[in-house]
Structure formats: structure tokens, C-alpha cells
Amino acid sequence: MEEVEFKKVHDPYLQPKMITSTNSDSPLRRVWLPGPVIIGAGPSGLAAAACLKNHGVPSMILEQTSCIASLWQLKTYDRLRLHLPKQFCQLPLMPFPQDFPTYPTKEQFLSYLESYAKNFDLKPVFNATVVSAEFDGECRFWRVKTKATEYVSQWLIVASGENADEVVPRFEGMDEFNGPIVHTSSYKSGDGFENKRVLVVGCGNSGMEVCLDLCNSHAFPSLVVRDSLHVLPQEMFGISTFGLSMWLLKWFPVRIVDHLLLFISRCLLGDTSVLGLNRPKIGPLELKGISGKTPVLDVGTLAKIRSGDIKVYPAIKRLECNIVEFVDGRKENFDAIILATGYRSNVPTWLKDTNLFSNKDGFPKKKLQEGSKGERGLYAVGFTKRGLLGSSIDACRVAKEISRQYSEGKRECLQRA
Ligand SMILES: Cc1cc2nc3c(=O)[nH]c(=O)nc-3n(C[C@H](O)[C@H](O)[C@H](O)COP(=O)(O)OP(=O)(O)OC[C@H]3O[C@@H](n4cnc5c(N)ncnc54)[C@H](O)[C@@H]3O)c2cc1C
Ligand SMILES: NC(=O)C1=CN([C@@H]2O[C@H](COP(=O)(O)OP(=O)(O)OC[C@H]3O[C@@H](n4cnc5c(N)ncnc54)[C@H](OP(=O)(O)O)[C@@H]3O)[C@@H](O)[C@H]2O)C=CC1
Numbered sequence: 001m002e003e004v005e006f007k008k009v010h011d012p013y014l015q016p017k018m019i020t021s022t023n024s025d026s027p028l029r030r031v032w033l034p035g036p037v038i039i040g041a042g043p044s045g046l047a048a049a050a051c052l053k054n055h056g057v058p059s060m061i062l063e064q065t066s067c068i069a070s071l072w073q074l075k076t077y078d079r080l081r082l083h084l085p086k087q088f089c090q091l092p093l094m095p096f097p098q099d100f101p102t103y104p105t106k107e108q109f110l111s112y113l114e115s116y117a118k119n120f121d122l123k124p125v126f127n128a129t130v131v132s133a134e135f136d137g138e139c140r141f142w143r144v145k146t147k148a149t150e151y152v153s154q155w156l157i158v159a160s161g162e163n164a165d166e167v168v169p170r171f172e173g174m175d176e177f178n179g180p181i182v183h184t185s186s187y188k189s190g191d192g193f194e195n196k197r198v199l200v201v202g203c204g205n206s207g208m209e210v211c212l213d214l215c216n217s218h219a220f221p222s223l224v225v226r227d228s229l230h231v232l233p234q235e236m237f238g239i240s241t242f243g244l245s246m247w248l249l250k251w252f253p254v255r256i257v258d259h260l261l262l263f264i265s266r267c268l269l270g271d272t273s274v275l276g277l278n279r280p281k282i283g284p285l286e287l288k289g290i291s292g293k294t295p296v297l298d299v300g301t302l303a304k305i306r307s308g309d310i311k312v313y314p315a316i317k318r319l320e321c322n323i324v325e326f327v328d329g330r331k332e333n334f335d336a337i338i339l340a341t342g343y344r345s346n347v348p349t350w351l352k353d354t355n356l357f358s359n360k361d362g363f364p365k366k367k368l369q370e371g372s373k374g375e376r377g378l379y380a381v382g383f384t385k386r387g388l389l390g391s392s393i394d395a396c397r398v399a400k401e402i403s404r405q406y407s408e409g410k411r412e413c414l415q416r417a
């Protein structure tokens, strides 16, 4: 039976139809796909599916939640805006509407993604959490399982995101803390935090922006900064720092560009170390390239730190009722703690038997990222730590490569027939 299905799925006359069957030795419904299976209906998964469709290749997106772009719909705060200019955040084949501002709001970005899905007629399977994906060496297909269904496909595109799961650190005495401890993924606005002393742990872009939002909501935020970080102005002389950096990198080596960015930042923002924000020894773009650590693009938080509206503390030593003790020995009272401690990939929890993804951080290894030809039909979109621009570049590249293989397979089939 499996053999017949396997042959059928290669039959070009049946494509792009998928074949559904039940399996006697497993309760799972089995779906044979003529094209790739994509895991995740975020910007990366949508972009990959749109590019594939543009090449005439059908695909199926499996999404664990009940909506597209779940990170943006469900896990971000109300006042979020894109922090890079729109031209660096649009997905392939469909630009943002002309009337969008330079930094679109979360609502605008989401409405764009909805139109994107509609425009390319992308219909993800919702509430389909992938629990395992395994390469079957015998038939040379991927077997991708959700609770109820097994999807079988020659190509597997991992688009489950760099930010799939929250990083939630443990602190001594955490369970005794007398107040809410929430991750930024569940922070919507400062409502309910008015006049409250809130400790924001972590100073990436989330921590910095949530602090500012809390300030604007009349709360009293403090920020835990345990390590060095680069803060850059969002714009330099009316040009986005990101855009300027990209342009400069075309002409100068990264270290020269970093020197220039740091010089201008110093002129515009002053010395950040006097505020408790020490800069790493390595420059912002070089560090981004080496470790993926995104520089903070300041949207007003620094001014609030300078004015004393936001206080800065070093790493946490322990918690006790409402008291937080820091590593420098200071103890302060807080009513709530917001963990802006970032995210991690969830790939190691479901992708089996592959040495193409690291089990440590859930990112693809260099081999997969650099080679345009994914091994055994496995591809990654959106894991280059380069934001939405990285997702778009990956999606185009992966779709081109798969469509080449797809057409080749089709041709071979026709010749055999
Ligand atoms: C607050 C915030 C703001 C950001 N702002 C910017 C910005 O301005 N510019 C920029 O370039 N980047 C920004 N980023 C980076 C962000 O990573 C991208 O914007 C973008 O969301 C990445 O898209 P993605 O599709 O790769 O991942 P995601 O958006 O995370 O989408 C992945 C999808 O996969 C689904 N999924 C995960 N695991 C499974 C599974 N096992 N089975 C089925 N489905 C699964 C998830 O539910 C999710 O819908 C921001 C990130 C955050 C957190
Ligand atoms: N407007 C926008 O467009 C926004 C974009 N983003 C993007 O979303 C992504 C995720 O950002 P974000 O959520 O800020 O996550 P990040 O991973 O960028 O930052 C997490 C921060 O938490 C700190 N941290 C982690 N664990 C601890 C701990 N135990 N104690 C103290 N500090 C800790 C890290 O410090 P350390 O460096 O020492 O590990 C780091 O400063 C990024 O790509 C970011 O650019 C986020 C918000 C807004």
C-alpha cells in the first residue's frame, strides 16, 4: 500500500493533489504531499510558501496556533512598531502598501501579512503542532507528525522561528516572590502597572521598549543589565541606522563601519557607560555577525534612564517576598517582575535524527545555512539572526532550489511514463 502511494505521489498527472490514506498499524491519518511541508505560518513560512507558489510548486504549512504570525498576534505588546524601516521588513513578491509609515505599527504589519496570505491563497493547517519530523531513509521521504496526522513529503522546510519558546530563567527565591512574574511575551501594555515598581529583567530591544512603555503608563520601571550591550540611535541625521549600516557595509569593512556608528552614537547619545550600559569590546555589527546579539535601537528609553525615570541594576542574586537582591549587594522592593529574557528555537524538541540542526541552540548548523542545497531535502528559513530581511532572502533561495528539484523530478517522471 505504501509503495503504491509512494509511486502515486511521484506521478506528475496527480500533482499537485495530495493523497490521504489511513494506516492500519497507526491511528494517524497519512497525507502524502507532492510538494514541501513547511513548519510554521510566521513571516518565514508564508514567504517560503509564496515563493514556492510563484515557481508553481504547491506546499503545505503546518501551524501550531490558530492564526498566522502567532508571534506578532499573540506574543507582542500593543505599542510595538517595526524597528527597521519598512523596505527591510517586507516579504518577497509583495511590497508594503505605499501609505504605510517608515516604521509600520504591529497592526499594519499584521494586516499586511493577512493580505499577503490572501494574495497568494496560502491556507495553513491551523492547530497542527508538529511533534516529530523524521527522515525515512527507506523511501527517502520526511515523515512529519502532528497529533492526528502524518504528513509525508520529499522536502521539509523548518520555519518555526528563532523565537519559538520563551527563555524563563530561575532565580533563588523565585517561588516566594509576592507579585506577578511574567515574560514579555505576555506583556500587552502598562495597564494595571500604574504606580507599581516593576523590575524588567533583560535589556534587549524588548526589555528597553517595555521599560519605556511602563514609564509612559506612569509605572516606576527598573532595568536589570547583567552584561555589556550596544545601544544605537534608531536614526542618524534622519537616516535609519540600519539602512546607513547596510549602505556603508557595501563600501567599507565591518570594523570601519562599527567605528563610525560608535562615533556618531557617542555624539548623539553620549557615553552610555555612565548610565550603567557598558559597551562590548567588539563593535555592534561585528558582534551581530559573530553572536547574533542584536544591538538595541533606542526609541527613547535612554532619555528616561538619563532622567532617572528608569533605574539600572546589575544581575539578580536572589528574590525574597517583594525584595530583590542584586549582585552588588543592593536590595530593593518591587511589585512585579517582567522577564525580557528572550526566546529560543524549539527545533530540537521535534526534529529527530539530524546533525544539520544544533541540539544546543536549535539553529541550523553552518553546513545547512551556507549550502543552498539542503541535505535530504531539509531546509531552514528564518534562522540567520537577520530579522525579516533574512527570512525573505532565505525564502527566495530555498524556493528556487526546491523548484529546480521539483521540475527535474517531474521531467524524469514524464520521461519514464
Ligand atoms: C517583539 C519582536 C519584534 C520584532 N521586530 C522585528 C523587526 O522590526 N524587524 C525584523 O526584521 N525582525 C523583527 N523581529 C524578529 C522576528 O523574528 C521576525 O519579525 C519574524 O517574526 C520571524 O518570523 P518567523 O516566521 O521566522 O518566526 P515566527 O514569527 O516566530 O513564526 C514561527 C511560527 O511557527 C510556529 N511554530 C513553532 N513551532 C511549531 C511547531 N512545532 N509546529 C507548528 N508550528 C510551529 C509558531 O507558532 C509561529 O507562528 C522581532 C521579534 C520580536 C520578538
Ligand atoms: N521594535 C522591535 O522591532 C523589537 C524587536 N525585537 C527583536 O526581538 C528579538 C528578541 O528580543 P528580546 O526579547 O529583547 O530578546 P534578546 O534575546 O534580544 O534579549 C534578551 C536579554 O535578556 C538578558 N537575559 C537573559 N537571561 C537573563 C538573566 N537570567 N538575567 C538577566 N538578564 C538576562 C540578555 O542578556 P545577555 O545579553 O547578557 O544574555 C539580553 O539582554 C530580537 O531579535 C529583537 O531585536 C524585540 C523587541 C522590539
Ligand SMILES: O=C(O)C(=O)Cc1c[nH]c2ccccc12
Binding pocket: 084, 242, 288, 294, 295, 297, 385, 386, 387, 388
Ligand atoms: O530585529 C531583529 O532581531 C533583527 O535581527 C533585525 C536586525 C538585523 N540586523 C540588525 C542590526 C542592527 C539592528 C537590528 C538588526
